Amino acid sequence: MKKLxxxxxxxxxxxCNSQDKKEDTKATKTPTxxxxxxxxxxNNYANLISDKIEHFNIKKYYENNPDGLGKTYExxxxxxxxxxxxxxxxxxxNSTPKNSIFSIYKEFNDKGIILKKWVNFRNGGGxxxxxxxxxxxxxxxxxxxxxxxxxxxxxxxxxYCKKHEIDxxxxxxxxxxxxxxxxxxxxxxxxxxxxxxxxxxxxxxVIDGNNGNVLKVTSINGKHxxxxxxxxxKK
Numbered sequence: 001m002k003k004l005x006x007x008x009x010x011x012x013x014x015x016c017n018s019q020d021k022k023e024d025t026k027a028t029k030t031p032t033x034x035x036x037x038x039x040x041x042x043n044n045y046a047n048l049i050s051d052k053i054e055h056f057n058i059k060k061y062y063e064n065n066p067d068g069l070g071k072t073y074e075x076x077x078x079x080x081x082x083x084x085x086x087x088x089x090x091x092x093x094n095s096t097p098k099n100s101i102f103s104i105y106k107e108f109n110d111k112g113i114i115l116k117k118w119v120n121f122r123n124g125g126g127x128x129x130x131x132x133x134x135x136x137x138x139x140x141x142x143x144x145x146x147x148x149x150x151x152x153x154x155x156x157x158x159x160y161c162k163k164h165e166i167d168x169x170x171x172x173x174x175x176x177x178x179x180x181x182x183x184x185x186x187x188x189x190x191x192x193x194x195x196x197x198x199x200x201x202x203x204x205x206v207i208d209g210n211n212g213n214v215l216k217v218t219s220i221n222g223k224h225x226x227x228x229x230x231x232x233x234k235k
Contacts, residue, residue, distance in 0.1 A: 029196065031232060034152050034160045034212035043155050045102045045119045046129050053138040056091045056112035096122050101158060101168050113138045118146065121154070126177035128154045149185045150209040157187055157207070166191050177209065185209030195219065195231055
């Protein structure tokens, strides 16, 4: 998934002269921009985590799992994935509540004390809200706003996807964002389906995180995702 993400950013940030990449004139219609709704807080991901200290249940993790192999299970509708470093040097928990578009990512040290936590779009997507970081004793040492610089919110992107019938719960749907400080603020909506009647094993929509303009739409096909066709590019 991360490899594909790098490809997505490369397709937007650079001009590719590959023979597999063809300019397409079928989708010349200017796409509808993502609209920002200041009252839109239907998906309040901020409530999924807080800055409080947490502990990983190491004993439970090793029950019927003496080798510490990664495992996936369900707890009251929440899908949970857990893994560990060699010899229990660290632990990671990634949980997705039932019917949620977001996942909660947490890292713990060898004693099971929280080190980092934040909320992502599901399926390993980009971060939203605050990222919390702690020292080895569990003391909060850093709080980073991962939405800083973005006018278009996660709720706005979700509304856009629903309006365009993009299945947010599909395993093929992945919403990422560029969150490096000083870089252009972008959302990348990556899904399997159609755009203006054109099917793609991967459709990638690049959206400006400040004004909501659709900057580029690319369809990727081919056995190895090696055929890219630009369906729209803002001039």
